[in-house]
Amino acid sequence: MQTFNNITGNRLVIAILVCIFIIYNIIIYKGTQPLTAEKLSDDALAGQLLYQKNNCTACHQLYGLGGYLGPDLTNIISTKGKGPEYVKAFLNSGIKSMPRFHFSEKQKDAIVAYLREVDKTGHFPDYNARMHPTGWVEIKTKSE
């Protein structure tokens, strides 16, 4: 009887967790996007694909996620002294570990479009984040 109860109890806990997981996933797949968000343009989507195909993420980060050999690119387009031409210059010449990519002008524009639209979504690092006594950190989207 004891064994039966254990087996049933374990199965019940698993069943409850799986139900929570299913509901949670449905909400995540539908609701993680801020309401003010805009769709990526066709150019940006093409740029995203180039970013993937050339594995830029091996060295660069977006929102602090990615490789560590190069700088984070979340706000590279809007940072003072940087911007589209700065990005294109690195794509043209390469630097240190970064190979020289042979992108066409259209492809470079697509990568810049992708980074520009990523830039619009938020800040990293967020210098204006608010710290709470609970250890929580409040961040803001660019539209706020």
Add this chain to the structure above:
Amino acid sequence: MKKYGLLFISLSLGALILGAFFGVLAAVQYVFPDFLKEVIAFNKMRPFHVSTVLAWIILSSTGGIYFYLQEELKLKPSASWTYKTHFWIFVICAIAIYVSYFTGQMGGREYLEFFPLITIPVLAGWALFGISYFKTTFKQVTNWPVYLWMWGTGIVFMIYHLTEAHLWLFPYFREYFIRDFSIQWKSYGSFVGSWNMLVYGTLIFVMHRLSHDETVARGKKTFFFYFLGLTNLMLGWAHHTYFVPMATWVRFLAYLVSMTEWLVLLNIIHGWSKNFKKKEKSSIHHPAYSFVMAADYWIFINVFIALLISIPFINYYTHGTRITVMHSMGTTIGINTNILFASLIYISVYLNGDRIQKVIKQLRIGFWLMQSFLLLFLISLLWSGIKRSIWMYSQGEYLPFSVLHEEIKPALISFLISGFGLFIALALIAWLLFRNGIYLAVYKQAGEASNRSKNRW
């Protein structure tokens, strides 16, 4: 099934040596940027390294599970075509992934950079693993010990999260950056949780066999921690994305769930204090025991680090720096690799205890080299992580990134030296186990060796 388990393990040991070697080459590129730049630049070298060492973790867990099911749990394998096909599919996928990286035909995302179509046969391989596993266990075991639950959970969630990591192929997900990015990192967080189920299940199996203590495999506390791990796998991923502007409740829930790991930490401390009071047990003479204990200490250190960096206030300063890498290297090498070595030593002793006894000194040397270089490796990462954090929050606006890179060069050189030392240690242990345990069983004395050496320790 046993033979194929050992073939998986042979392949995993090769992957470990090769993956660590790629890691050394990548570390050389950190210090000397022009090294192999024209042949395999860093954007190709990193996937070679990451995919190969991930293969070590997954293949050795898989091989161990197949081996234990038939040889130790005495279950009759069912549907032999499933595990045979599983093995050959993974061999072909490994070749395809290497070709994809070498030719630059990538297109996937971080950690899964290979050409996305290769994921279909990889998923088929996992599905076959699932069929083989559940067909073998369902009918023959009624009251499952926790490691069977963990292995089953690991397989099912691995299939789910590998699929989830490719949802970006659908426009609904790809077209909105934050949704896409969040789900990408959700899948990675849970993906790690899934292979941890396979690895920690293996740890509990080995501990159970060494201690002969039923509560290790069936106790209430054991099941409590399994359910806690599963909850973390499902809901705790968003501590990777505290600063991605997605729904606040998702991130806050992850904060709460992550903090439950304090219970894991307290349990480890409680376990240690209990062991200090106990007299020595016979199991401590088993060569696998030192790796189990090393894993225990690394679990303590890494859970503590994970807890700290899961507090958003601390994560704010560590996120985007090599402090995160220190944590992930601490878990994959310090915890996962120590556990998997313990498992493979257990199997090697089971298969050919005489030969393992003859190389026990070399194994000990490998063990201490591994732990020492790992410590230096993690300190190097912490050092460069702290420097980057200072740069991000106080110098980034006026000091170019290239200046930071020059400033952290001593830390990177230390990283390279310790990485090379780690490679030597891992390769030594892997070779000793392959040459003296696994190889003999697969190619020469299968069966004979097994009967001769059973329960030597």
